[in-house]
Amino acid sequence: METLAGLTVQEFEELCAADDLERWRARPILQWIHRRGATSFEGMTDLSKETRAALAAKHRIFSTTVRERRASPDGTTKLLIGLEDGDVVETVLIPEADRRTICISTQVGCPVRCRFCASGLNGLRRNLGAAEIAEQVLHVKRELEPHLTSVVVMGIGEPLLNYANLTKALRIMKASWGMGIGYNRITLSTVGVLDKIDRLVEDGVTPNLAISLHAPNDEIRREIVPTMAKVRVIDLIKAGRAYKEATRKNVTFEYVLLDGVNDDRKHALELGKKVRGTKMKVNVIPYNRVEETGFRAPSKERLDRFVEALGGCGVPIMVRKQKGDEVSAACGQLRARWTEPVPTEHA
Ligand code: SAH
Numbered sequence: 462m463e464t465l466a467g468l469t470v471q472e473f474e475e476l477c478a479a480d481d482l483e484r485w486r487a488r489p490i491l492q493w494i495h496r497r498g499a500t501s502f503e504g505m506t507d508l509s510k511e512t513r514a515a516l517a518a519k520h521r522i523f524s525t526t527v528r529e530r531r532a533s534p535d536g537t538t539k540l541l542i543g544l545e546d547g548d549v550v551e552t553v554l555i556p557e558a559d560r561r562t563i564c565i566s567t568q569v570g571c572p573v574r575c576r577f578c579a580s581g582l583n584g585l586r587r588n589l590g591a592a593e594i595a596e597q598v599l600h601v602k603r604e605l606e607p608h609l610t611s612v613v614v615m616g617i618g619e620p621l622l623n624y625a626n627l628t629k630a631l632r633i634m635k636a637s638w639g640m641g642i643g644y645n646r647i648t649l650s651t652v653g654v655l656d657k658i659d660r661l662v663e664d665g666v667t668p669n670l671a672i673s674l675h676a677p678n679d680e681i682r683r684e685i686v687p688t689m690a691k692v693r694v695i696d697l698i699k700a701g702r703a704y705k706e707a708t709r710k711n712v713t714f715e716y717v718l719l720d721g722v723n724d725d726r727k728h729a730l731e732l733g734k735k736v737r738g739t740k741m742k743v744n745v746i747p748y749n750r751v752e753e754t755g756f757r758a759p760s761k762e763r764l765d766r767f768v769e770a771l772g773g774c775g776v777p778i779m780v781r782k783q784k785g786d787e788v789s790a791a792c793g794q795l796r797a798r799w800t801e802p803v804p805t806e807h808a
Contacts, residue, residue: 464524466494466599467592469629470638480519482512488638494522495633495640498603525596527604537785538605542597544569548586550617551795552597554605555784562611565597566795567627568618573652575673575686577717578793579751580617588623594630598640612642614649615671617795621654628666644668650715652689653697662707669711671744672701676716677731681723695735702739713742713779717793718764720748720757726770733774742777749783749791 463476473487490508493499502508502517528543536556541549550566568588574581597616602609612634614620620627631647633639647668651658661667674697676682683690698714705712714736718724736743745768748758759767764780772778785791 463520464590464592465491465520465522466596467524467590467629467633469632470636476520480515482515486512490516491638495599495638498599498607500603523596523599524590524592525600527600530604531788531790533785533787533790535784535787537788537790539785539788539790540597540600540604542566542593542600544589544593550589550593550597551790552601552616553785553790553795554601556606557782557784560610561606561608562613563598563601563606563609564613564616565594566616566618567594567614567620567623571618572622573619573686573688575652575675575793577685577719577748577751577754577756579753579789579796580793582751582753582796585618588626589618591626591629591633594626595633595640598634598642602640609642610646612647613671614647614668615792619652619654620649621651621657624657624660628661628664631666631668645710648711652686653692653700655692655696655700658700658704662704667708667710669713670701670704671713671715672697674698674714674716674732674743676723677728677735681728685717685719685722698735698739698741701741705741711742713744715744715746717746717748718759718767720759720763722756724759724763724767726766729767729770730774733771733776736776737774740777742779743771744779744781745771746781746792747783749786749793751794 470487470491474484477484477487493505499505502513524545526543527540529541532538538554540552542552543549548569550569553564555562569586570583571581572585634642635644644667648671649668650671652673679693682694701712747764748756768778783791
């Protein structure tokens with residue numbers, strides 16, 4: 462049985478032909494799924510009863526289900542997505558002024574294990590399939606917010622270590638037969654898998670890019686992202702620059718601010734020297750609490766001093782607002798399991 466939410470139109474056309482259905486049917490059926498919110502073949506009311514029955518006998522639309530919803534007082538809502546094998550991942554809807562952003566996961570757990578992040582605490586269990594990635598967007602559009610403005614691939618997992626499934630899901634999101642969310646409305650966050658950043662350009666899958674830098678030099682980065690010790694800070698900055706030149710998309714550097722680790726004025730100046738002149742922005746993310754990691758968020762004074770010093774170097778900066786902390790849905794707090802008591806009332 463195929464899951465239609467994870468197919469390209471070409472793949473589905475092949476299936477239709479093999480099933481003695483006209484190939485031209487593939488496109489409107491996928492649009493029913495990606496644009497018109499169909500959750501069953503029964504609901505595709507412009508298809509004949511026979512066609513609907515034939516499709517339902519052979520295929521399904523989704524492979525995942527929404528197991529729970531948790532709403533935070535700040536408007537952020539987290540969905541627990543149940544996978545077929547019993548595992549779960551998290552998806553977050555973040556409303557902010559007139560923007561509606563969804564944050565999606567790409568792996569169950571994460572092999573990178575940044576020392577400040579909850580997602581890798583238990584390592585990697587497995588990659589998500591293309592359908593499992595795309596369906597997160599469909600669930601949010603159906604249940605919470607039909608008018609999504611942007612997608613950020615910043616949930617659980619390292620997207621570029623699940624390259625084939627990720628890029629397929631991004632193509633489904635962008636396509637005219639799919640969700641119609643252009644690459645300029647999608648931002649992919651990566652710890653910096655350099656060869657795969659190049660591949661994105663070669664393959665023409667070019668969302669905005671956020672590179673998780675987190676340190677002004679290799680010594681500090683090695684301490685907090687030990688599994689990526691071979692990747693140099695300078696090469697990450699170069700990769701960002703090359704991607705921006707090749708694609709004209711936004712490229713930002715993410716910098717999780719950890720008290721006493723990477724938040725000194727001298728760190729800001731060292732970073733400023735390396736990033737200044739590249740026209741790329743630094744997105745400063747004050748550390749969100751993850752019990753097991755032992756890090757602390759910097760004080761307001763240290764945050765301000767860091768931002769001021771970096772800004773003084775002529776680097777454009779954004780400080781990411783904390784959202785979703787009340788339901789552990791803020792950056793770095795997502796896990797491949799539901800840690801809080803299951804709520805009795807749905808959001
Ligand atoms: N694996 C990808 C995407 C997932 S995380 C990546 O590394 O970029 C999205 C962002 O949240 C990353 O920049 C990540 O470093 C950051 N993050 C992780 N743990 C955090 C924490 N405890 N507080 C704040 N940000 C965190």
